[in-house]
Amino acid sequence: MSEYIINRLGQLGDGVIDSPHGEIFAPFTLPGEHIEGEVKSGRIYDPKIIKPVSDRIKPSCKHFKNCGGCTLQHASDSFLSDWKIKKTKEALSQVNLHPTFRKIINTKKESRRRATFAAKRTKKGSMVGFHGRASDIIVEITECPVSDPILLSGMPAFSKFALLGSSRKAVLRISATVSGKSLDVKVDNGKELSATEISKFAQICNQSKIIRLMWNNDIIAQSNPPSQTMGLAQVVPPSGAFLQATKTGEAALVETVLEIIGPAKRVVDLFSGCGTFALPISNKAAVHALESDQNMISALDSGWRIVGGLHNILAEKRDLFRRPLMPDEFKNIDAVVIDPPRAGAISQVTELAKTNVKRIAFVSCNPATFARDASILCNNGYNLDWVQVVDQFLWNSHVELVAQFTK
Numbered sequence: 203m204s205e206y207i208i209n210r211l212g213q214l215g216d217g218v219i220d221s222p223h224g225e226i227f228a229p230f231t232l233p234g235e236h237i238e239g240e241v242k243s244g245r246i247y248d249p250k251i252i253k254p255v256s257d258r259i260k261p262s263c264k265h266f267k268n269c270g271g272c273t274l275q276h277a278s279d280s281f282l283s284d285w286k287i288k289k290t291k292e293a294l295s296q297v298n299l300h301p302t303f304r305k306i307i308n309t310k311k312e313s314r315r316r317a318t319f320a321a322k323r324t325k326k327g328s329m330v331g332f333h334g335r336a337s338d339i340i341v342e343i344t345e346c347p348v349s350d351p352i353l354l355s356g357m358p359a360f361s362k363f364a365l366l367g368s369s370r371k372a373v374l375r376i377s378a379t380v381s382g383k384s385l386d387v388k389v390d391n392g393k394e395l396s397a398t399e400i401s402k403f404a405q406i407c408n409q410s411k412i413i414r415l416m417w418n419n420d421i422i423a424q425s426n427p428p429s430q431t432m433g434l435a436q437v438v439p440p441s442g443a444f445l446q447a448t449k450t451g452e453a454a455l456v457e458t459v460l461e462i463i464g465p466a467k468r469v470v471d472l473f474s475g476c477g478t479f480a481l482p483i484s485n486k487a488a489v490h491a492l493e494s495d496q497n498m499i500s501a502l503d504s505g506w507r508i509v510g511g512l513h514n515i516l517a518e519k520r521d522l523f524r525r526p527l528m529p530d531e532f533k534n535i536d537a538v539v540i541d542p543p544r545a546g547a548i549s550q551v552t553e554l555a556k557t558n559v560k561r562i563a564f565v566s567c568n569p570a571t572f573a574r575d576a577s578i579l580c581n582n583g584y585n586l587d588w589v590q591v592v593d594q595f596l597w598n599s600h601v602e603l604v605a606q607f608t609k
């Protein structure tokens with residue numbers, strides 16, 4: 203076995219050795235560490251750490267390394283914060299942007315409010331867990347220090363769903379979202395259920411904290427509407443809808459967005475989802491919210507209508523990749539919020555860049571596409587004033603950020 207020194211971390215958090223023959227990846231290692239291992243197809247699958255660095259810490263969870271959820275539990279908090287900022291700075295420097303970075307905002311353990319479990323029948327009964335790293339194997343879990351405990355409280359019910367509701371070889375995909383002190387659950391890949399089975403499942407939900415259960419494409423049990431607070435409104439998101447990963451992360455993003463738009467009176471919210479930003483903004487400004495998912499747009503609209511006294515929200519279903527909002531549609535708009543999916547929003551940003559909207563709050567979960575889109579704005583007269591990283595993704599390589607652009 204040969205000895206190597208880790209040079210840096212790659213995009214997904216694996217250690218990287220820059221060897222004369224190209225990159226070699228070694229999971230669960232940190233820059234500066236001396237490791238030993240056998241290279242197979244450019245990867246050392248099970249590196250032995252022979253000289254650790256001081257940033258190495260004991261992982262919090264016994265399932266770390268097998269479970270695919272976390273990749274960086276072996277690194278200290280300060281290392282991770284610095285690495286996430288560095289990763290974002292590097293992406294921006296590739297397009298020649300060097301903005302100021304604000305102090306990172308971190309989120310705590312046990313705060314993740316959404317998770318996707320895998321469950322299946324076994325010879326002895328059933329099992330529930332998370333998929334292993336880049337694999338189909340289900341790692342049965344008994345703890346998860348990242349997830350809100352309410353998510354984990356659903357596991358006995360998920361196990362029953364697998365036992366009673368999956369065909370022999372199927373793996374159930376169970377997306378669970380915390381709603382207050384309860385759970386909103388969506389199951390895909392389940393078998394077709396008889397009326398008797400449906401009433402049995404409703405009973406299981408009643409005995410656990412599940413207030414809504416969508417089975418394949420049908421809601422088969424609902425005791426209460428699973429609502430989320432957004433500004434002054436209560437929104438009932440469609441089953442499995444996008445929500446920010448943690449409540450505290452969401453609060454930090456909303457606060458930063460409100461700061462950026464300042465005293466704006468007319469705001470456009472692009473990729474609005476169910477109204478995470480549009481609804482708090484409607485406390486002080488009129489909003490045109492756009493989103494491609496009709497159910498999310500309807501949820502936003504209903505949530506807004508129930509609260510009296512908010513400024514107007516025009517909620518429009520629109521595919522902003524194919525039909526971006528055009529420059530003349532930004533007439534009289536004081537500020538824009540944009541929060542695209544990981545792919546970014548090249549066509550929408552190209553149109554936005556042509557406008558004279560004074561302030562843009564750009565929220566992104568992908569530094570690479572953010573850098574590309576930021577350069578389009580900056581090449582068209584916008585200034586990237588600062589970037590605020592909000593670490594909603596404890597112990598993995600994802601980065602969430604908000605940035606202020608002004609013209």
Ligand SMILES: C[S@@+](CC[C@H](N)C(=O)[O-])C[C@H]1O[C@@H](n2cnc3c(N)ncnc32)[C@H](O)[C@@H]1O
Nearest residue numbers: 444473474475478493494521522523541542543
């Ligand atoms: C990162 S999420 C942000 C949602 C919302 N701003 C929030 O914070 O909850 C991106 C949103 O873009 C929507 N989306 C994806 N592709 C889209 C498209 N082509 N046009 C408009 N919206 C799209 C998704 O449905 C999702 O709600």
